[in-house]
Amino acid sequence: MSDLQPVDSKIIEILENTISGDIFSSLDEKYKMEPRGKFHNTAKFVAKPRTAKDVSEIIKCANSLGFGIVPYSGGSGLVCGQISTSGQPLLLSLERLNKLRDFDPISGIIKVESGMILSEVKRLSQNYGRQFPLTLASQGSCMIGGNLATNAGGVNVLKYGSARDLCLGIEAVLADGKLFNDLKALKKDNSGYDIRNLLIGSEGTLGVITAASLKTFPKTNNIAAMVSIRSPNEAVELYSFLNSRLEFSLQAFELISSTGIEFLSVTGLRKSFPINSKRDWFVLLEVGSTEISLLKDFFESCLYEANEKGVVDEIVVSQNERQYDSLWEIRELIPEANRLIGAISNHDISLPITKIAEFIGKAEEEILRISNSVRVNCFGHVGDGNLHFNVFPPNGSSKKEFDSFSEKITEKVNSLVFDYNGSISAEHGIGRLKKDDLCKYSEPMKLELMKRIKNTFDPKNILNPGSIFIN
Ligand SMILES: Cc1cc2nc3c(=O)[nH]c(=O)nc-3n(C[C@H](O)[C@H](O)[C@H](O)COP(=O)(O)OP(=O)(O)OC[C@H]3O[C@@H](n4cnc5c(N)ncnc54)[C@H](O)[C@@H]3O)c2cc1C
Structure with a gap:
């Protein structure tokens, strides 16, 4: 990356003389940070092309002049892939290509x-x-x-x-x-x-x-349900039972912890919760079909059967669109509540579904050994084996006070994920935040092949330099 040219006003002048259409400007405020507010963009200029041909012209210039390009879409990426943290590449915003x-x-x-x-x-x-x-x-x-x-x-x-x-x-x-x-x-x-x-x-x-x-x-008509359970083990048991009964109509299966519900309440994002029983864990489920009336009866009968088996406790099933939206709102607000509380460390991980419950127990135990006052808010797409395993400071403390634990916690979680044959990135990617972890936990031949592919596609390393690979 170091031998790439910084994109300064001289390069912008060359670009403006080559490609017409008022495409280049200095970096507007909205591109300056990533969503968690941890990193500042080191790029000074942004290009906003209108067509694929514009993109092609810009990249031809990057290739011949030897400067880096960082593609940017909505900027919501959570691994800092969309902003540069060193060097001075050109930010390439795709927002005008929206037809x-x-x-x-x-x-x-x-x-x-x-x-x-x-x-x-x-x-x-x-x-x-x-x-x-x-x-x-x-x-x-x-x-x-x-x-x-x-x-x-x-x-x-x-x-x-x-x-x-x-x-x-x-x-x-x-x-x-x-x-x-x-x-x-x-x-x-x-x-x-x-x-x-x-x-x-x-x-x-x-x-x-x-x-x-x-x-x-x-289009399908969808029904959501919230159930309370005693432990992640029961979530996996419930998933296995419902998957065998409902097969393709089971659309979502989300684990939520009582810590997540507490976060919604203390941040004021959502005060009410439809389940009365005091449980540590909940599952939000969704089924959908073009023929919903038959499915609804069957879905409810499956949930009551799970209740009789002792797998689930309280059950709330949406009866109309308003209740459906209200149940989903709980899940959708959790990332925002987490952001407001401020995590010491975030983990987007995946595991074999049979190991999820064991992992959660073990990881919590190991983390409390590092600092016995932190809180874990673990939630996520359990049906896909994907957990968002996030660690927070104790009530009343700020994450800054616990910054020194962050690296140790991340290392512990990642090494456990590795031991359980999981992945350190389930759905967010590698970006700039996880490239060391990729290097550490990846199968060596996979990393070697990735480097060869990168070299074939982009021998001058102008496309998103500094992301995924340690240069
Ligand atoms: C509140 C919240 C909830 C989220 N929930 C989820 C979730 O449930 N599941 C999930 O997977 N993610 C989730 N994310 C993460 C994020 O929304 C996704 O990663 C999303 O796909 C990023 O899209 P974007 O347009 O914002 O891309 P950006 O953030 O702009 O870019 C992401 C990466 O893609 C590259 N890129 C962008 N556009 C292009 C392009 N046209 N060509 C080539 N490369 C490009 C960038 O360089 C960067 O490396 C969430 C984020 C937030 C803030």
Whole structure:
């Protein structure tokens, strides 16, 4: 990275003389920090291209002049992939590439530019009588290009898969400025290596995504339920039972802890909670179908059966849209409550589902050995084996007082994840925050192949330098 040119006013002058259209400016306030407010962007200038051709021209200049490019979509990434923390690359915001290219009513495939905000992709799909199921709490700001670059997950992965599973085609600009056009959207295509799926999840280090062909699905009517349970073990038992009964109609299965509920209350984000019994754990579930009336009775009978078996305690099932939204609001507000309380360390991890309960118990025990007053708020997409395992200071203390424990806690959690054959990044990616951990916990041959691929795609290391790899 050190031999890349800093993007200063002289480089901007060259770019402005080469590419017309009022594209370049100094960095506006909104690009200066990442969502958790830990890191400041070291880039001084931003480019806001309007077309894939503009992107191509900018990257051609980066390649010939030798400066770095950091792709930026909604800026909601949680591993600091979208802002530079050293050097002075050009921030490349995709926000103006936000047009609908096409919708095919027969296949249900929607083609959009990469800067379209996720909630807009969802809204357009609804207008066509379909649904685009990728669902994240950040959907009002994140963009489809960012979702694909990070292979985002969210709450409906259980049924529909992650961003990669929802994408049938990609258009991207490569490190030499050439356009890779694979928007054909074929369900079956075994003609050689799968370049599309290499670009998805590459966090802007192999190419800049400019458009995508996405799968949409028939709209479903959905029902949510909140149940109380005694332990994560029961969550796994409940998941196994419901999965065998409900199979494809089970859309979400989210573990929530009483600490998460307490955080909602103390931050004032949400005071009421529909469950009366004092339990340490809860599960938020969702089922959906185009034919909901039959499913509703069956879903309720499954939950009562689980109650008779002693797996769940109290059960609340949404009876209308208002109650459905209210149950989901609890889950959706937890990341914001966490942000307001301020975590000492955050972990987005995945584990074999059979090991989840054991892991939670062991990790809490080990962390309390490091500092016996911290609080753990563990929640997440248990149906996908994905936990957000976050550690907070005790009530009344600030995270600053516990900063010295952060590294030790992260190391402990990651090494346990490794011991349990899990992954140190389930859905957020590697970015700049987890590159040391990737190096430490990755299978060596995987890392070696990743480096070779990076070198083939981007030999001058101009695409998102400093992200994923330790240079
Ligand atoms: C409140 C909150 C809740 C969240 N919930 C979830 C969740 O449930 N599941 C989940 O997976 N994530 C979640 N996230 C993380 C985040 O929203 C996702 O990672 C999202 O996919 C990032 O999209 P973005 O448009 O904001 O991308 P950015 O943050 O702008 O970029 C993310 C990465 O992608 C690269 N990139 C961006 N655009 C492109 C492009 N067009 N071409 C190539 N590379 C590009 C960037 O360089 C960066 O490395 C959450 C974040 C917040 C703040």
